[in-house]
Amino acid sequence: MDLSGRTVLVTGASSGLGRGIADLVAQLGGRVILVARDPVRLEATRAALAGGPHVVEAFDLSNPDGIPVWIRELATRHGVLHGLVHSAGILTTKPLRMQSASDWELAMRINVSAGAALAKGFRQRGVNAGAGSIVFLSSVMGLVGQPGQVLYSATKGALVAMTRSMALELAREAIRVNCVAPAVVMTGMSEELQKNVSPEQFAQITAQHPLGLGRVEDVANAVAFLLADSARWITGITLTVDGGYTAQ
């Protein structure tokens, strides 16, 4: 896996999986455009990356309409993009009876619509390098169910479905589109999950991972594989990275 000379935009790069993905892209020789809302956390991530020059671009992805124009501006300022990873996302763990329309609106915007708008921006002529690789962060919750995850599952399943059609639509533009579906990896998001369930429930979730909970680098390795030419003949797939969670 080699990403030398490649520029990769990573959303959610200030934390958890996005941060780990940015770190590995940099280790593999790539230049990273780090995106999330908090510039301080983004800068802390950037400062720890190998190589460079990496770029911090603080942006709120909750308004997808503005994303394609913003990406064009990024390409004008920083040069063409070779890869795009949409790792920014929110987890809403709530029973169906407590979900509101605004919970749905926000989660769909950040997890799904922003992903589509990022891809729309990326595919514009002059924005990508004439070819490229897009990777969406789905979840095993997009493949199998869990009480309390109705909304989150809907958003993550949408990414899996969107990936297939987008891969077919963008193949003629030499853009590959894939998804990675992790099970639980300890990050800020899974700490949030841990807070929202009882210790017994979290122990049960942990026990559902035959190889134990994952590490950030387990997911970053899969994403880097899909970004690099190692996956040049792979498009439209969802690569499950779950320590055996969905094998049961």
Ligand SMILES: NC(=O)c1ccc[n+]([C@@H]2O[C@H](COP(=O)([O-])OP(=O)(O)OC[C@H]3O[C@@H](n4cnc5c(N)ncnc54)[C@H](OP(=O)(O)O)[C@@H]3O)[C@@H](O)[C@H]2O)c1
């Ligand atoms: N961790 C797991 O166990 C796990 C398992 C399966 C799938 N996933 C998926 O993997 C992805 C990353 O998860 P994670 O664990 O790394 O989560 P995390 O630690 O909570 O990080 C989420 C990232 O998204 C950014 N973000 C949130 N809202 C945003 C917005 N409106 N605009 C721009 N950026 C925003 C956050 O930065 P700011 O707050 O600064 O904006 C942060 O960088 C998510 O899509 C998640 O669904 C995670």
